[in-house]
Amino acid sequence: MRQTIYSIISVEGRASIWAKCYDGMMIGVILLSLLPLMSKGTSPIMTGIEQIVAIIFAFDYLLRLATADFYLKKGSLSFWLYPLTFLALIDAISFLAALPLVNNSFRLLKVFRLIRSLRVFKIFRYSKNIQLIVTVLRKQSESLLLVAVFALAYIFISALVMFNLEPHQFHQFLDALYWATVTLTTIGYGDLVPQTDWGKLLTIFSSIIGIGVVALPAGIITAGYLEEITAREK
Template sequence: MRQYLKNIVEFNDNTKSRIFAYFIQILILVSIISFSFETVPDLKPETRKLLRIIEVFCVLVFSIEYILRIYVADNRRRFIFSFFGLIDVLAILPFYLSIGIDLRSLRALRFLRLFRILKLMRYNRAIKHFSKAIMLAKEEILLFLFVTLILIYFSAVGIYYFENAAQPEHFSSIFDSLWWAIITLTTVGYGDVYPITVGGRIFTFFILMIGLGIVAIPTGIISSALTKSVDTKDEN
């Protein structure tokens, strides 16, 4: 029985296993959609009752799935504390913690329900390729993030010295200047904070040029890693 259930729950090489995987994926999407509808104001009591029924059904299925995965796991302790094991717990934990409790005082628990969407990583082949690509390029990505943080701080310091005297209300400190540095380096540019001095505008031009590269670099890193991931699968 254990091996039979393992073939359905863990593997994806037979009809029953694929049906199980598709069923869980559909429930994840239904759960996320119902969660979104719950935030709509002035819902009718009947609608809220229906959403509650959907939530209870989804949590029941996810709980059974989690128990089955523990049952069929070769190393149960390792599974419980693995990435997917923790995601499975976080997907159902808010429901059980909120039983008999007014969620208005524990809204953070509702946020944890978003972790259900990460459960799709176990079933979706494209997401598996993406997660594998992230792992292949993790050193390059960490290096890029470290360099980006340095550039953000450098930009904040630079614009502070250029604009502090002219706009003390916006650039009163390096910490206040960090907001400008982030939206400029990421090329978002909300326009709520911008330089007015000649030096500040020239400095901003160079930061924008650097920002264009910052946006492009991780795209190249991840696309290269995705190519390696797909090539490795084809070779196997």
């Protein structure tokens, strides 16, 4: 029976009609669970939704815990290790945040309710496309990390140069970092702008560099995505 349950709730069993139905139902429940977070205050309807969703999430968590040995493949140790995995923690938070103890008793713990928005990460379990993107990000992590290091280094250097070029315009280094970030990402809010010619030239150069920096991750992810799709089709 546990093997049958695992074949329905696991990634490996998604070819079966029961697994697809379970995935579709859970995605719907996840989206439904976000409704209470979109409304101010409480109402009987939203409270009912919250309680029903919490029960379903708790049941899903128990099913996954009961079949943890099939997932982690570490024997009885799997039942102790599974609750510490990332997605298991998200699952636990998803239903624990709806407990009356958290919602009604302790004011400080009400901050914990905000963590309910992490429920959206549960969709990672049930979407093949999202899991494909996660796989691509994992395989291209070195290239993406290199781009991120280059971008952060350039932001710091350009901010340092601008901070010394126009100390009257940028009163603290954080202002220069803010300007460098919004310029490199080509957002350019315009609330902090250089006044000198050298400052304007640096802004032009940073904006041009920013186009390439923003395009690089998109190109890397797209190439990795196509490569992964081709490999899976073969």
